[in-house]
Amino acid sequence: MTKEVKQVLVDMSVNLGGMKMQNPIAVASGTFGYGREYQDFVDITRIGAVIVKGTTLEERYGNLAPRIYETPAGMLNAIGLENPGIDVFLNDYLPSLRQDGVTLVANIAGNTVDEYALISRKIDKHPGIAGIELNISCPNVKQGGMQFGTDPELVKQVVQAVKSETKLPVIPKLSPNVTDIVSIAKAARDGGADALSMINTLMGMAVDIERKRPVLGNIFGGLSGPAIKPVALRMIYQVYKEVDLPILGGGGIVNTRDALEFILVGASAVSIGTGNFVNPAIAEEIAQGLENYVIEQGLNGINELVGAAVL
Amino acid sequence: MTKEVKQVLVDMSVNLGGMKMQNPIAVASGTFGYGREYQDFVDITRIGAVIVKGTTLEERYGNLAPRIYETPAGMLNAIGLENPGIDVFLNDYLPSLRQDGVTLVANIAGNTVDEYALISRKIDKHPGIAGIELNISCPNVKQGGMQFGTDPELVKQVVQAVKSETKLPVIPKLSPNVTDIVSIAKAARDGGADALSMINTLMGMAVDIERKRPVLGNIFGGLSGPAIKPVALRMIYQVYKEVDLPILGGGGIVNTRDALEFILVGASAVSIGTGNFVNPAIAEEIAQGLENYVIEQGLNGINELVGAAVL
Amino acid sequence: MPLSEKGLVISNQRVGRDLWEMEFLAPGIAAESKPGQFVHIRVGDDHDPLLRRPLSLYDIDQNLGRITLLYKIAGRGTNLLSKFNPDQLIDVMGPLGKGFNLLQGRRVILVGGGVGIAPLLFLARELQARQNEIAVFYGGSSSDEMCSPDRFVNLGVGIMTATMDGSTGFKGLVTDMMKTSIDPLSIDYFYTCGPEAMMAAVAEYAVQHDIAGEVSLEEYMACGVGACLGCARKLKVTDNAYVKICKDGPVFPMHDVELR
Amino acid sequence: MPLSEKGLVISNQRVGRDLWEMEFLAPGIAAESKPGQFVHIRVGDDHDPLLRRPLSLYDIDQNLGRITLLYKIAGRGTNLLSKFNPDQLIDVMGPLGKGFNLLQGRRVILVGGGVGIAPLLFLARELQARQNEIAVFYGGSSSDEMCSPDRFVNLGVGIMTATMDGSTGFKGLVTDMMKTSIDPLSIDYFYTCGPEAMMAAVAEYAVQHDIAGEVSLEEYMACGVGACLGCARKLKVTDNAYVKICKDGPVFPMHDVELR
Ligand SMILES: Cc1cc2nc3c(=O)[nH]c(=O)nc-3n(C[C@H](O)[C@H](O)[C@H](O)COP(=O)(O)OP(=O)(O)OC[C@H]3O[C@@H](n4cnc5c(N)ncnc54)[C@H](O)[C@@H]3O)c2cc1C
Ligand SMILES: Cc1cc2nc3c(=O)[nH]c(=O)nc-3n(C[C@H](O)[C@H](O)[C@H](O)COP(=O)(O)OP(=O)(O)OC[C@H]3O[C@@H](n4cnc5c(N)ncnc54)[C@H](O)[C@@H]3O)c2cc1C
Ligand SMILES: Cc1cc2nc3c(=O)[nH]c(=O)nc-3n(C[C@H](O)[C@H](O)[C@H](O)COP(=O)(O)O)c2cc1C
Ligand SMILES: Cc1cc2nc3c(=O)[nH]c(=O)nc-3n(C[C@H](O)[C@H](O)[C@H](O)COP(=O)(O)O)c2cc1C
Numbered sequence A, B: 001m002t003k004e005v006k007q008v009l010v011d012m013s014v015n016l017g018g019m020k021m022q023n024p025i026a027v028a029s030g031t032f033g034y035g036r037e038y039q040d041f042v043d044i045t046r047i048g049a050v051i052v053k054g055t056t057l058e059e060r061y062g063n064l065a066p067r068i069y070e071t072p073a074g075m076l077n078a079i080g081l082e083n084p085g086i087d088v089f090l091n092d093y094l095p096s097l098r099q100d101g102v103t104l105v106a107n108i109a110g111n112t113v114d115e116y117a118l119i120s121r122k123i124d125k126h127p128g129i130a131g132i133e134l135n136i137s138c139p140n141v142k143q144g145g146m147q148f149g150t151d152p153e154l155v156k157q158v159v160q161a162v163k164s165e166t167k168l169p170v171i172p173k174l175s176p177n178v179t180d181i182v183s184i185a186k187a188a189r190d191g192g193a194d195a196l197s198m199i200n201t202l203m204g205m206a207v208d209i210e211r212k213r214p215v216l217g218n219i220f221g222g223l224s225g226p227a228i229k230p231v232a233l234r235m236i237y238q239v240y241k242e243v244d245l246p247i248l249g250g251g252g253i254v255n256t257r258d259a260l261e262f263i264l265v266g267a268s269a270v271s272i273g274t275g276n277f278v279n280p281a282i283a284e285e286i287a288q289g290l291e292n293y294v295i296e297q298g299l300n301g302i303n304e305l306v307g308a309a310v311l
Numbered sequence C, D: 001m002p003l004s005e006k007g008l009v010i011s012n013q014r015v016g017r018d019l020w021e022m023e024f025l026a027p028g029i030a031a032e033s034k035p036g037q038f039v040h041i042r043v044g045d046d047h048d049p050l051l052r053r054p055l056s057l058y059d060i061d062q063n064l065g066r067i068t069l070l071y072k073i074a075g076r077g078t079n080l081l082s083k084f085n086p087d088q089l090i091d092v093m094g095p096l097g098k099g100f101n102l103l104q105g106r107r108v109i110l111v112g113g114g115v116g117i118a119p120l121l122f123l124a125r126e127l128q129a130r131q132n133e134i135a136v137f138y139g140g141s142s143s144d145e146m147c148s149p150d151r152f153v154n155l156g157v158g159i160m161t162a163t164m165d166g167s168t169g170f171k172g173l174v175t176d177m178m179k180t181s182i183d184p185l186s187i188d189y190f191y192t193c194g195p196e197a198m199m200a201a202v203a204e205y206a207v208q209h210d211i212a213g214e215v216s217l218e219e220y221m222a223c224g225v226g227a228c229l230g231c232a233r234k235l236k237v238t239d240n241a242y243v244k245i246c247k248d249g250p251v252f253p254m255h256d257v258e259l260r
């Protein structure tokens, strides 16, 4: 009873650059399919936002297998943006997803600035999407992807182009594979970004000793999971200090304590990727864990914690 | 008996840009003190090269505690280059170390290009040092350190300046905290580097949830250990393909299989850092493990494996 | 519907050199399970190893809610699995994937190689219940790496064993033994699981004699539910697109698959 | 000389709420050990947790080559430690660091707080052998978080206990109990290990009465041998330079240390 009453008093909702989330937990693009795959294991209506698999203008088949590999406290993936293309997503997948009342975020990738703009225009015309995450940081495709995310000028251009096509919150997802994350974040801001998503995967690889060749079909892949958490926290800390935009933080979150670390260094909301594979109910559990924490600490809402550890 | 005979036939020695090593195993700077600290646990005369703690022109006291913290499959450190200064090292520490016949490599860091040059001149005058590793990648000091390692022009200048002061092999140690590791490696080559050491630590941080502040006294620290192995392998692979210099590879090596992965993507020799903390006899064990592997595979020497997995 | 359950370990013991058998109670999963499906298991609480490990359903007792696994220690994950003690809880997702097509009243051949025998026991049980005539061929490198055929014998199913070293049964390839032991004209269907080279030999024979069948494939997995697109594989029939072993499989029509 | 040894676990059991005692055979390390030194233990084979964990020598039987540890489950590392079974091997480096100064024929006070009691048992044994008069004060939050004083009693050493909740012994701070129980004029030396606030209270009292002593400090450690410079701490006497807890300590002269 007491708990019931208290729960009403704490405010777990987040406004991420204009995008409303019922709680600060998002599931990260590429780790949760299109929202349906995990529905037997977790109540998806209790997740703050579901960011769907990266979508391109045309259908993509993705990379050769092996596409994934486990590394110490992490994993490599080189899916290669396998997806049915934006039209199939919007026309065939979206309608049924909308009915669940889940906050759906699109994650898009283009080969050119124009493609990003074109995909965004298509999304803007369809109701049911709460925001657009710009994947300018995918290390697993030949064209586009990460190269956009490592050049401040291109980052600005992409964001601008997308902003001119949509009124939806635009959230560029930054690559950690850069010398100066702050300059990239500033470029995104200058382009008109509503929030920042960080970080995408670190570029890595693994070697098959028996066969004496790279493990992954694509040679390189993106490193995710707990291994990268220290790097993600550092970059968010740096950007929070210098750039006045809300941050969707993630990289290696597997429990409530991890999520708190991200919030304390400046993330307004957090995304869970690899953690879903370890525990499919993780998003719901961490949402609850954060709420309990806010109550225990006697706070009014989660927002009071954002950036509290930044000196 | 048979083994004895075979051992004579395989050649485990390595010539790393003019620096002779009896086997491809080095212990990494900052993780093995000045060679003495671990002598009760490992036969240091069986290690290919001992790279001593980073040394600066003047004495440094280092950073405030806490200086280290464990992370998933890794650790953060922010020692802050605590060291007695180059003169004390050369005059007081070096003489006794020389007597053991260990291949000693200096690791130096300066605030300016001139300081790098000056320290190198001092080293060059003292016998007993087999090579100079240039730490242009330390993320834990305010001045100098990493900023040198992220700007190709500065990398070239530092290497050139050092090369003009010494005939010893000069081995710049590259920072992984860059967008384009190949351009940094090329700059080092253009400056006259004899070999490349890679990678130093990734910059990261951790948060103390109870105290709501960064764990480390220095806020940021360098991430090392198995967690970073995929990133290290990827960068070495990229550089091996593009730059014709021998590579001293490391980052997360804790067993023979790890060392083989590095050699297969192009490392001529490998360095072990954090692994020493886990198993103080690791360098000797991996040296033996590699030798066994070379024998089992029927190879003549370790060199035949270098880069064998690079497509 | 698959679910996530804390299984209660009943037993976990070595049954061969690197071969172990684990029994646990997970009534929810057991009730939903079909032969050829798999469970996705968390082998430790720490972050290394991080990912779950997929294992086939070796046997199910739906009345007791009991699941039996047969697993080979292949690396750190399966090694950790072997450390579980009775009365410990184990974190299991399942049943996942699509299982075997269960025929009715036919003459079928099951060919298992190594630990690939695992899904074939539960399959044999269910096929037996559907009045099929079943013959099992079980191959391995050596007897000490194989489980006992008793569980098949107890079902009343014929099983013949082949080993490369001749330590038990026929000496040589299980597929060679099979070819000399069966009359292709009397066979309706093949089910096979094991090394791809073995399955390829079965498939080749099946093509020659125009017999249909199914194979169970493996790929490195992360999610196990089709969310990560990691366990991709091209089929002959899908042109450039990839199927997902975890969701579209692990069982596929034998003649759709390009075995390597 | 310190060494690395595979200890053979003899016993590992709970002796309080989160408090465990482990005995293992490591004759090489035992032979070299002095009170106040520590061992550095690998708690698992995997990479997470990665680093060793430092634990004080609680007791040593040099004849048997037996080492006893007293540890509190503080997190994942100590939790893994509690999973070791008798007959398992455990990877131990030691003895590391500088131990306590062993006086001869003096009147000494030992003050331990919580699991900080650990190094004081072996110390008491050695001080006893050196004809000192010893009184031990042992404080904790509650009796169920403390080990039994029997091991001290068996040595023939007087021990008095204080708990914050009064569940056993004096109710309140162990240092308050100590102050009312001893005559400072009759004391030659203090040895203390425990929370810094407790040690600070001991040090303050010692300063007031001009008595010398030693404290045992803790810091997060990686190498344990002075190689990584991680476990740094400033002493009053060292100006800007840092000592290394693992090598220069963990025991330091009480009045050199700025306790926090
Ligand atoms: C659908 C399916 C059903 C399976 N059923 C069984 C079974 O009933 N009994 C059994 O013993 N084994 C089974 N396997 C294989 C089993 O999953 C792997 O042996 C196990 O995951 C290895 O984990 P490890 O940590 O012990 O080895 P690792 O050290 O991780 O690797 C050892 C070897 O196993 C392979 N491997 C590792 N992880 C996976 C993975 N997630 N999927 C596939 N291969 C992997 C690696 O490529 C490597 O060659 C099945 C695999 C799949 C995909
Ligand atoms: C010289 C020395 C002697 C010690 N003797 C004992 C003893 O006899 N009995 C005992 O119970 N404990 C002792 N400790 C403390 C013990 O080392 C830590 O409790 C243990 O390492 C915690 O590991 P964990 O993985 O269980 O906890 P973690 O989850 O890693 O952390 C739990 C807490 O322990 C602290 N901690 C973690 N690792 C270390 C480390 N390497 N050094 C210091 N603190 C750490 C963390 O900061 C955190 O507050 C000693 C510490 C030192 C430095
Ligand atoms: C299998 C897999 C597929 C991914 N696909 C995408 C994608 O399509 N678009 C994208 O922006 N990020 C993608 N990512 C990155 C994740 O969204 C997330 O940013 C990253 O994994 C770091 O978070 P984590 O450590 O919690 O997994 C993918 C990650 C994984 C593991
Ligand atoms: C405690 C610690 C101190 C270090 N100090 C130095 C240093 O002084 N100079 C340097 O070039 N690298 C230093 N490094 C980096 C290591 O030499 C090595 O490059 C890095 O840790 C990656 O390798 P590893 O994963 O095997 O540890 C230090 C690393 C650690 C963990």
Ligand code: FES
Pocket: C220, C221, C222, C223, C224, C225, C226, C227, C228, C229, C230, C231, C232, C244, C245, C246, C247
């Ligand atoms: S394992 Fe994720 S799609 Fe199959």
Ligand code: FES
Pocket: D220, D221, D222, D223, D224, D225, D226, D227, D228, D229, D230, D231, D232, D244, D245, D246, D247
């Ligand atoms: S722990 Fe490495 S110097 Fe003390």
